[in-house]
Amino acid sequence: MLALSLLMGVALLSPVGPTQVSGRIPVHLDIESLVPDISSAPLPAQTLDHTPAFARTIVSGDTLSGLFSKAGIDQQTMYKVLEADLNILALDTLMPGNRISFWTDEQGQLQKLQLWFNAARQVVFNRYEDGSFSVDEVEIEGDWQQRIVSGEIHGSFYVSAQRMGLDAAEIQKVETLLKEKLNFARDLRAGDSFSVLLNDQFVEGESTGNSQILGISIDSGRSHITAFQHSDGNFYDQQGQSLARAFQRIPLTKQYKLTSHYNPKRKNPVTGHVAPHNGTDYATPIGTKVVAPGDGVVVMVTDHQFAGKYIVIEHGNKYRTRYLHLSKALVHKGQRVSRGQVIALSGNTGRSTGPHLHYEFHVNGKPVDPMKANIPMASQLSAKELAQFSSLVRERQALMRLG
Numbered sequence: 001m002l003a004l005s006l007l008m009g010v011a012l013l014s015p016v017g018p019t020q021v022s023g024r025i026p027v028h029l030d031i032e033s034l035v036p037d038i039s040s041a042p043l044p045a046q047t048l049d050h051t052p053a054f055a056r057t058i059v060s061g062d063t064l065s066g067l068f069s070k071a072g073i074d075q076q077t078m079y080k081v082l083e084a085d086l087n088i089l090a091l092d093t094l095m096p097g098n099r100i101s102f103w104t105d106e107q108g109q110l111q112k113l114q115l116w117f118n119a120a121r122q123v124v125f126n127r128y129e130d131g132s133f134s135v136d137e138v139e140i141e142g143d144w145q146q147r148i149v150s151g152e153i154h155g156s157f158y159v160s161a162q163r164m165g166l167d168a169a170e171i172q173k174v175e176t177l178l179k180e181k182l183n184f185a186r187d188l189r190a191g192d193s194f195s196v197l198l199n200d201q202f203v204e205g206e207s208t209g210n211s212q213i214l215g216i217s218i219d220s221g222r223s224h225i226t227a228f229q230h231s232d233g234n235f236y237d238q239q240g241q242s243l244a245r246a247f248q249r250i251p252l253t254k255q256y257k258l259t260s261h262y263n264p265k266r267k268n269p270v271t272g273h274v275a276p277h278n279g280t281d282y283a284t285p286i287g288t289k290v291v292a293p294g295d296g297v298v299v300m301v302t303d304h305q306f307a308g309k310y311i312v313i314e315h316g317n318k319y320r321t322r323y324l325h326l327s328k329a330l331v332h333k334g335q336r337v338s339r340g341q342v343i344a345l346s347g348n349t350g351r352s353t354g355p356h357l358h359y360e361f362h363v364n365g366k367p368v369d370p371m372k373a374n375i376p377m378a379s380q381l382s383a384k385e386l387a388q389f390s391s392l393v394r395e396r397q398a399l400m401r402l403g
């Protein structure tokens, strides 16, 4: 665990390059390291209606156990929160700048915990009487405003796009989307032009940091490459040909027995609380190859007390997949993967009743049934959709010419 975190630390400190997902430095949440001295900070009596007993803006180097310790909350309670978080794995995604707030009762017992990611997203844990926790996600749609970033190539595409205002994550998205169409290192020359149309999210006037790419146009004189996001979340060129290969239904190379279905209403047989099963379980022997079901970028490779070793892959703006209880990850954070590429070996890590793969498919941040979800499995738009798409392209191209 420690070796792994050191390696991650080194990777994160390396200079910002085109393969990095984000310029921000994720906090390493080391749930294994025990901080014994939790008695030194007595808590004032607080009620839930008042300010939190402890609140903090996350800084680089913070650990989850360190934060709980500073809040005066014991390890056992922290594991109860982690157990509730298994369904969404939000604690693992805390980054510098996010906020964490603890509310306690008169006895100093944790009653409520809030994670503030941005103005559009918060996660709240509330204590049940039996000592376990519920978890709720608060998502605010906010307002989306369009932004055009355009310019000429001088130096690399990365440097040119950064100069005009795209951040590392946005540049990586552009490069990933066009990777089959354009060799960014070889095909571009000084004076070639580019234009990117983005949608930025705001809540009550405050930027949330969330942005989506709606259109890309790169003009090299010799060729004109375009990509536009359709309402299905996928990207197509002007002719309606998909830029990403279609998804395959399951992330395995052969069929395995399906041992547990997706079930958002599943109840914990012991506590009776609703504890959704957000994925599908396949009875894979330890060491079974797990493949990416579609093209994407690895955004997380980590270990969790209950989820075990797990991987998260982002497929464009709209889709995200998650793989739990792995024995071995064969990819690293920031790595681009192609459909069919082996990303991991299945296992039995974390809290698991036997060797299996737990697979989740998320659409717009919400888990759906991977076996039934309407995911893009064809590489071309139908005639009806193409008509819709073409009018959307005309609108966006007009905007981008203004940029």
Ligand SMILES: [Zn+2]
Pocket: 260, 277, 279, 280, 281, 357, 358, 359
């Ligand atoms: Zn499962």
